Amino acid sequence: MAYQRWSKARAAALAAWLLWPGFVFGSPAEALREYKDGKYDQALKEYQQLLERKGDDSRLHFNAGAAAYRRHQLGEAAKQFDEAANASDLRLQGMAYYNRGNSLYYLGEQDPDPSKRGEAWKKSIQDFQNSLKLDPQDQDARFNLQFVKKKLEELKQQQQQSQQNKSDQQQNQDQQQQQQQQQPQDQQNQKQDDQKQQQQQQQQQQQQQDQQKQPAQSQQDQQGQKPDDQKQQQQAGQSQEQQQQAKQSSAQAEESDEKDKEQQAAAVAAGQMTPQQAQQLLDSQKGEEMVLPANPKARPSDVRRPLKDW
Numbered sequence: 001m002a003y004q005r006w007s008k009a010r011a012a013a014l015a016a017w018l019l020w021p022g023f024v025f026g027s028p029a030e031a032l033r034e035y036k037d038g039k040y041d042q043a044l045k046e047y048q049q050l051l052e053r054k055g056d057d058s059r060l061h062f063n064a065g066a067a068a069y070r071r072h073q074l075g076e077a078a079k080q081f082d083e084a085a086n087a088s089d090l091r092l093q094g095m096a097y098y099n100r101g102n103s104l105y106y107l108g109e110q111d112p113d114p115s116k117r118g119e120a121w122k123k124s125i126q127d128f129q130n131s132l133k134l135d136p137q138d139q140d141a142r143f144n145l146q147f148v149k150k151k152l153e154e155l156k157q158q159q160q161q162s163q164q165n166k167s168d169q170q171q172n173q174d175q176q177q178q179q180q181q182q183q184p185q186d187q188q189n190q191k192q193d194d195q196k197q198q199q200q201q202q203q204q205q206q207q208q209q210d211q212q213k214q215p216a217q218s219q220q221d222q223q224g225q226k227p228d229d230q231k232q233q234q235q236a237g238q239s240q241e242q243q244q245q246a247k248q249s250s251a252q253a254e255e256s257d258e259k260d261k262e263q264q265a266a267a268v269a270a271g272q273m274t275p276q277q278a279q280q281l282l283d284s285q286k287g288e289e290m291v292l293p294a295n296p297k298a299r300p301s302d303v304r305r306p307l308k309d310w
Helices: 008-018 026-036 040-053 058-070 074-084 090-110 114-134 139-270 275-283
Strands: none
Touching (some): 026 040, 026 058, 058 074, 090 139
């Protein structure tokens, strides 16, 4: 992680606290020398040892926090600045709030949990606000306050988008499950529909076959009826022949009768037939009748995050 250089004002302030007369003895001087040489680990150890003997000194906590911050031990830095914020000196207190705000921001940035990151940034915002209350002219604190607010708002938007994506994903999964559950029923319904359609096709085919069979059957019926028609025609022919024969017989009989009558008349005229014979001849004609043959019946079809260090 890249940290920017401290602002001149805070560097001067830190130097002032490090060089405070109460620290010009033994270990405090050694701690200051190690801090200036960039040996932040050794400087932090020296300040922690001093705090074991005098843990209520806010200036020692501030200096220990400064060394821990430079060593990127942000948790330790935030802890030491938190103790330094209890100082009775308002200027030292304001600087402690500012530095703790920076430490908490970077702590939150390193946390992979968005919820914990947001909590750290909220505390960072409070520290910058407290620093501005003690020094309203501090432009660095004002800049950092607005920057962290913006980052927190972006984080909230990301969380909302993430929740929306999860909701959409869960909805898609639910829809897929419903489709998987519905698929067997749809397949069953489709199978039933296919069976019904197949049955309808079979029925249509059967009807077509029946319709195709009807002309052939009619033809067969007609062929089956031919013998009867021929028989009737033969019978009709025979009846006509009989009728003609009867007519001929009748004509012959009439002709014979006429001849007989003529002969009888001639005989009567000649006095050869008695009146009784003539009466019998007349009576014999009464009972003769013509028998006519019957007719045949017919068929019916991101501002980058340049947090200003102290």
